[in-house]
Amino acid sequence: MAEHVIEIKHLKKSFGENPVLKDIDFSISKGETVSVIGSSGSGKSTMLRCINLLETPTGGEILFHGKNIQTELEVSKYRAKVVMVFQSFNLFNNLNVLQNCVIGQTTVLGRGKEEARKKAMEYLEKVGMTPYINAKPRQLSGGQKQRVAIARALAMDPEVILFDEPTSALDPEMVGEVLSVMKRLSESGMTMIVVTHEMAFARDVSDRVIFMNDGYICEQGAPEEVFGAPKREETKNFLSRFLNQ
Amino acid sequence: MSLFEDISKVWSKYGDTILSGIANTVIISIIGTLIGLLIGLINGIIRTVPKPKNPVAKVVLTVVNWVINVYVEVFRGTPMMVQAMIIYWGYAYMNAGSTLPLIPAGIVIVSINTGAYITEIVRGGIISIDRGQFEGSASIGMSHFQTMIHIIIPQVMRNILPSVSNEFVVNIKDTSVLNVIGVTELYFYAASAAKNSYKIFASYLIACAIYFCLTFTITRILRLAERLIEGKENYTVFGSQSDFPAEIHVSKEESANG
Ligand SMILES: Nc1ncnc2c1ncn2[C@@H]1O[C@H](COP(=O)(O)OP(=O)(O)O)[C@@H](O)[C@H]1O
Ligand SMILES: [Mg+2]
Numbered sequence: 166m167a168e169h170v171i172e173i174k175h176l177k178k179s180f181g182e183n184p185v186l187k188d189i190d191f192s193i194s195k196g197e198t199v200s201v202i203g204s205s206g207s208g209k210s211t212m213l214r215c216i217n218l219l220e221t222p223t224g225g226e227i228l229f230h231g232k233n234i235q236t237e238l239e240v241s242k243y244r245a246k247v248v249m250v251f252q253s254f255n256l257f258n259n260l261n262v263l264q265n266c267v268i269g270q271t272t273v274l275g276r277g278k279e280e281a282r283k284k285a286m287e288y289l290e291k292v293g294m295t296p297y298i299n300a301k302p303r304q305l306s307g308g309q310k311q312r313v314a315i316a317r318a319l320a321m322d323p324e325v326i327l328f329d330e331p332t333s334a335l336d337p338e339m340v341g342e343v344l345s346v347m348k349r350l351s352e353s354g355m356t357m358i359v360v361t362h363e364m365a366f367a368r369d370v371s372d373r374v375i376f377m378n379d380g381y382i383c384e385q386g387a388p389e390e391v392f393g394a395p396k397r398e399e400t401k402n403f404l405s406r407f408l409n410q
Numbered sequence: 411m412s413l414f415e416d417i418s419k420v421w422s423k424y425g426d427t428i429l430s431g432i433a434n435t436v437i438i439s440i441i442g443t444l445i446g447l448l449i450g451l452i453n454g455i456i457r458t459v460p461k462p463k464n465p466v467a468k469v470v471l472t473v474v475n476w477v478i479n480v481y482v483e484v485f486r487g488t489p490m491m492v493q494a495m496i497i498y499w500g501y502a503y504m505n506a507g508s509t510l511p512l513i514p515a516g517i518v519i520v521s522i523n524t525g526a527y528i529t530e531i532v533r534g535g536i537i538s539i540d541r542g543q544f545e546g547s548a549s550i551g552m553s554h555f556q557t558m559i560h561i562i563i564p565q566v567m568r569n570i571l572p573s574v575s576n577e578f579v580v581n582i583k584d585t586s587v588l589n590v591i592g593v594t595e596l597y598f599y600a601a602s603a604a605k606n607s608y609k610i611f612a613s614y615l616i617a618c619a620i621y622f623c624l625t626f627t628i629t630r631i632l633r634l635a636e637r638l639i640e641g642k643e644n645y646t647v648f649g650s651q652s653d654f655p656a657e658i659h660v661s662k663e664e665s666a667n668g
Contacts, residue, residue: 217549245551255546259564268560273551314546321550 170195170230170325170356171216171247177224178211185211187380189225193325193358198351200367200388201360203377204403209360212377213327216358217249245273248318252330254310256302262289262313263298266320274321281320288316292346308339315346326350328359364407368392376400416612424603428616431596432624438516438588438595439581445517446524447574453478453525454532454566455558478529485526491587494519498591516593520585524577531573535566568639575632579625596620 169192176189185208193199201209214220216227218240227234234243257265266285270276276284289295292312302310311331318326328347332340344363348370351357361367367374367388374391376384376399384391384400395401457475462468485493497519502509510518539562547557586597600617604610 219545219548241551241553243551244549248551249549251542251545251549253542255542255549257543257546257561259561259568269547269550269552272553272556272560318550 168195168230169193169228172228172231173212173216173225174228175225176212176215176222176227178208178215178220179223185380186215186222189380189382191375191382191385193356195324195356196354197373198355198357198359198371199373199375200371201358201375201377202362202364202367202403203383204406207377208380209377210329213249213329213358213360217244217247217327219249241273245269245321246323247325247327248321248323249327249329250311250314250318250331252333254302254307254314254334256310256314256317258302261299261301262294262305265302265313266317269317269321284322285316285320288319289313291319291349292316293342306339307335308342311335311339311343312346315343315350319350325356325358328357328361330360330362332361332363362407364392364404376403378403413612413615416609417615420603420607420609420612421616423607424599424613425616428596428599428603428620431594431599432620434513434516434593435582435585435595435597436624438513438520438585438593439578441517442520442585443524443574443578443581445521446528446577449521449525450528450530450532451563453482453529454536455563457529457533458536460554482526482529485523486530489587490519490523490584491590493523494588494591497522512591512593515591516585516588516595519588520581524581527577528570528574531570531577532566535570536562538569539565571632571636571639575629575636578632579629582625582628583621 172192173189176186177184178186189208189212191199201212203209211220215222218234222235229238229243229247232238234240257268260268263282263285266289267278267281270281270284271278286295286298289298292315294309294312294316297305297309297313302313305313315326315331331347332343335343340363344366347357347359347366351370359366359371369388371388373385374388375382376391376395376397378399384395384397391400392404395404456471457478459471462471494516498510498515501515509515543561543565544557547561548554552560585593585595588595589598589601592598596617600613603616604613607613
């Protein structure tokens with residue numbers, strides 16, 4: 166068994182009286198791509214946000230290479246290693262494409278301007294956005310924004326990338342360009358947790374699929390198991406509802 | 411004697427002195443607005459710091475926020491003329507009668523007063539920035555302070571520029587109240603021209619015309635500056651000769667039926 170990069174133990178999160186994550190347990194190994202599926206409101210985003218510490222867990226613990234991310238690690242250093250890509254892109258509106266990919270490197274990692282620029286260009290090239298380095302986010306299409314957001318994340322040289330429905334805000338014709346970037350990333354050995362409604366991506370690209378339901382992990386396994394022979398009633402219901410849409 | 415003759419008399423005798431007041435009016439307004447902006451930015455940033463977990467830091471922040479609130483409420487809730495008297499004579503009272511030099515005193519008063527208004531403007535500006543901007547930077551490890559400096563404040567500055575320009579124009583007019591402590595700005599000289607020539611109406615008409623020319627010119631300049639800061643709408647696409655512009659054809663019939 167490969168080394169666990171992230172281990173989640175009995176993670177709980179409530180908003181006030183409302184328990185959203187009830188008892189989440191799972192680990193991800195280096196190089197693994199895990200897809201998280203489940204109906205809306207089941208707590209998928211909350212789980213990713215807890216892993217990125219955008220939300221503070223109310224119970225349990227999250228370990229990064231065996232260290233508790235809340236008590237044993239410095240938040241900013243940890244986040245630079247476990248970055249997040251959002252459904253709504255969240256590019257910096259005041260900066261152009263290149264600067265978007267440089268600012269995190271210079272402020273968080275303390276890289277020099279030139280080195281950061283080179284790194285940024287390298288990853289912008291990978292996502293096919295070099296022609297647009299001078300554009301501001303508002304001048305880009307959704308698919309282009311998301312590719313820049315991925316380059317921004319990659320420029321931090323992270324160990325893990327968390328994707329929260331990266332294609333859900335995109336027009337259908339732009340979904341492909343983003344998924345193909347993610348597929349290449351997965352193949353290159355990046356460790357990824359991907360919350361998605363793209364079942365084809367979950368089935369074909371991921372090493373493991375997690376089905377979340379009502380704040381719990383209801384079922385998990387290899388894609389062919391979860392999609393081909395789901396064991397739980399909830400999973401069957403979800404998949405049949407989803408695939409019949 | 412006609413009004414026109416009055417005006418030209420006052421102008422020929424006191425025109426130069428009145429004009430010399432413009433310099434002080436403009437200097438006090440510009441520096442006062444800039445320092446006020448700085449005060450406003452610092453206060454606005456402090457007021458939007460997220461609640462710290464450390465209990466000591468929490469108490470300190472609460473106290474500081476309370477002080478800022480009192481400052482804003484007091485300086486927005488009292489006339490600048492009264493503030494000028496209190497600051498100027500309060501200083502004299504506490505320093506055995508020695509007074510502040512007038513121009514610096516005027517700048518201090520305008521700065522503090524403007525700072526109170528801009529604090530509120532900045533807070534509104536920060537709150538109106540999409541939460542995603544904060545999360546985008548937090549998610550890659552940037553600290554709250556780094557986010558503020560590199561991401562949020564530049565966007566806030568752009569959004570509040572019209573309000574700050576407005577404060578500047580208000581200051582051009584409101585520095586006139588500084589004559590109560592004897593600052594020799596535009597209004598001060600116009601008032602003394604009125605007193606010495608006995609042509610009160612004509613003197614203040616001249617002052618009025620000069621104030622209007624000042625604010626009108628400055629408003630235009632600031633509008634231009636705002637537009638320059640907005641930046642260009644286009645960007646250069648590098649090495650993308652293969653990308654040709656999309657062509658959309660809509661025939662007349664289609665659009666009529668659709
Ligand atoms: N900041 C918040 N405050 C209160 N409730 C929240 C907050 N964020 C999410 N929730 C609630 O948590 C539940 C799960 O949300 P989420 O994790 O976004 O689900 P998913 O991503 O699976 O659709 C929802 O019922 C939502 O209303
Ligand atoms: Mg979600």
